[in-house]
Amino acid sequence: MKNLIAFYLIILIINNCKHIDKPEIIQFTTYTKEVDSFVSLDKMLVNYYYFFLVKNYSTKKDVISRIDSFVNNFLDTSKFSPSREEVRVYFYKETSKTNIESIRANPREVDRYSNKNDLVWCYTLHRNNFVEKEKIKNGEVVETNSKLITPIPKFIIKKLE
Numbered sequence: 001m002k003n004l005i006a007f008y009l010i011i012l013i014i015n016n017c018k019h020i021d022k023p024e025i026i027q028f029t030t031y032t033k034e035v036d037s038f039v040s041l042d043k044m045l046v047n048y049y050y051f052f053l054v055k056n057y058s059t060k061k062d063v064i065s066r067i068d069s070f071v072n073n074f075l076d077t078s079k080f081s082p083s084r085e086e087v088r089v090y091f092y093k094e095t096s097k098t099n100i101e102s103i104r105a106n107p108r109e110v111d112r113y114s115n116k117n118d119l120v121w122c123y124t125l126h127r128n129n130f131v132e133k134e135k136i137k138n139g140e141v142v143e144t145n146s147k148l149i150t151p152i153p154k155f156i157i158k159k160l161e
Contacts, residue, residue: 023063024055025070025091028100030107037083045085050074051110053100057093057120067091067121068133075125084127091121115139 028051036047052070057063071089080087092098092110098118103110116139124132128148135143 021056023057023066025067026053026055026100027051028053028103030103030110040085044083046081046083047085048080048087050087050089052089052091053094053098053103054091054120055094071123071131071133075123075131084125086127087125089123089125090119091123092118093120094118 030051032049032051034049036049038045038047054063054067074089075087092114095118097109098114103114119136119139122134122136122141124134126132130146130148133145133147134141
């Protein structure tokens, strides 16, 4: 009996110590333009769209934290035009139908299939540096969080004479 319990404990420990692959974030493109401009109230405005695939996606906190960290670095406001209206960053989980090979072969499938089934997060940076984070399940927004990000202060380094 003791041997049987020891055997099950060893199996349990081995299963808990399995190597879990870290998520990998890969940018891809669709037929959608990355930068789109339009005129509103006689003012030229620009929207940016970026698409990312997350390999080894899970709903664990460390995976979500990694995506959040990626977005915080990605949304550096200095790299977008002053006429930026918003920047949207979409994250899809990698599946048998939503993967780099399938997207390259047929980019429209992102709209036809992936948006409904594999889109998991959308971050939107608005003109006023207000970031909206949406959790998406089966094509529906199930949770929304928003925060204001403070732009990095600009400073000048003066030469000493």
